[in-house]
Amino acid sequence: MSALSVVAPPDLSTLRSLLAGAATPVHFLAGGTDLLIAGCPLPDTGLLVDLSRMDGMAHIATEGADIRIRAATTVVMLADHCGLRARFPALSEAAAQCGSVQIRNRATIGGNIANASPGADLLPVLLAAGARLCLLEPGGEWNVVAILDFAPAPGRLIVEVILPNAGILPRSAFVKLGVRQDLTISRLSLALLAELQDGRFGVVRLAAGAIGPKPRRLPHAESALEGRRLEPGTLRDFLSSLVVEVDNAIAGRASQLYKRRAIAGLGLDLIARISGMNPRHELFEEALA
C-alpha cells in the first residue's frame, strides 16, 4: 500500500521518538520553498515531517565563541539578526539577497543546505567560514560533519549549523550576480572573509557559488591576497587568479567566457566592501588598467 503520512512534532525529543519507530522513508519539510515547486513530485510514501513549528529549531546564538544557528531558522531571521550582522555580515548579506520577502519569510538555513542548489546563496559563506553541521542520523545517533562533507540522505536531519570562532574572520562580505537585483538565482556568487589591518591582508578565505555543482573555495585567489598590501599590484594578481579559478571550475562550459570576465567585477566589489572603500576608488581603476 502506498501512503504518505504527515507529522508536525512539537519538539526534538518527540521527533526522535517518532523517527525511532519509523520504518518507512522519512522526508523533512521546513519552509517548503524548494519542495513545493510546480512540476516536482512530492514523495508519495513514508513520513513527511514538518520542522517549521518545532520549539527551539529556529534560533541564532551569537554570544558564545562559536555562532550556532538552528536549522529551521528562517532566512529573514538571518538577514535581520543584529548580533549576526555585527559579527558575521557576509551571512546576513547573503540572506538579505536570497529570493523575495515571501521566500525569505519561509526558507530556512537547513533547507538551503539540504536542497544543495549549485546557486544556493548561503553556501559559499558557510563554506568559507568552515561551517560544521550537527546531524541527527536516521539511526538516531548524533554526528558532526564539515559542510563540504555533508551528503543529503533520506532521514538525515540537519539540526544545527555551527560557525566556529576560528572561521569567523573580522571582515566579511558577500556579493552575487543574477539576471536582476531581487528574486534572482545566482549566476555567480562570492563570499570573502579576511583579516585586513593597516592596509595589509592577513588570513583570507574566499568561496564561490554557481561555478560547478558545489560551492568551492578559491585557493589561488586567497593566496593572491594573503599577507600582501592592498595595492594595485595585489589586486591585479587577485583578478588574474580569479580567472584561473573560473577556468579550473567550469572549463568548456558555455558560461565560462562571461564568468571569467564577470568574476573580476564581483571580486573588486568584495574588496571594496570589506575595506570600506568606494568601488569607484582609483585603486580599483588602476587594478583594472
Place this chain on the structure above:
Amino acid sequence: MVIFWANTELARNARASLRLSAGGTGSDGDVGEGAISLNVNGDSRECAAPPTMRLSAALRDILNLTSVKEGCCEGECGACTILLDGKPVNSCLVMVFQARGSEIITVEGLLPETGLNSLQQAFLDEGAVQCGYCTPGMVMAAEGLLRINPNPDEVDIRHALAGNICRCTGFETIVRAVSVEAAARREMEAGR
C-alpha cells in the same frame, strides 16, 4: 497523486503528534481525515483538504477566498501572497497542514464592513490596477511592508514587492499607490 493516511502504528503516532503540535491547545483535532482547522481572517474554519494540499488551493478552492490566485506555484509571481502570522508568504509553497495554529490573513480579511480598505482604494486612485490578477498579492505584500515599516521609501517598496510580478501596469503606479497609502497612514497616526 492520492495521499491518505495509512492505518498503521506510525500514522497513529503521527496523528498524536499533530495534536500535540497545536500550540499546546490540543483543540485542533485530528487532521488526518481531512478536516484541518485553520484560523483565517479572524475566524476558525474547518478545511476539508488533504494535509499536503497547497494552502493557496485550500483557501481558494475549498474556503472560497478567491482573492488568492495560483499563478506560478513556485514562488515567482507572488499572486498567492497572504499574511501568515503577520508576514507575507507565498501560500502556494505552504502545505495546508503547516498552517494549523497560525493566523492567516487574505485580502478578504482586510476589508471593512462595506467598500474597500484604504490600501485597495489607493491602488484604484493611482491607477495601479489593470487586469487585477496580481493585485491581491501586491496588496498583501504591501500590507506586510507597511506593518513593519510605516515610512518606506521607493527602494524599500520596490524591494518589498520584488516577489510580485505585474504584467500590465509597469509597477510605477503600484509603487506610487503604496507610497500614498503609507503617507495617509502616517497622517492618520499623527492625528490621533
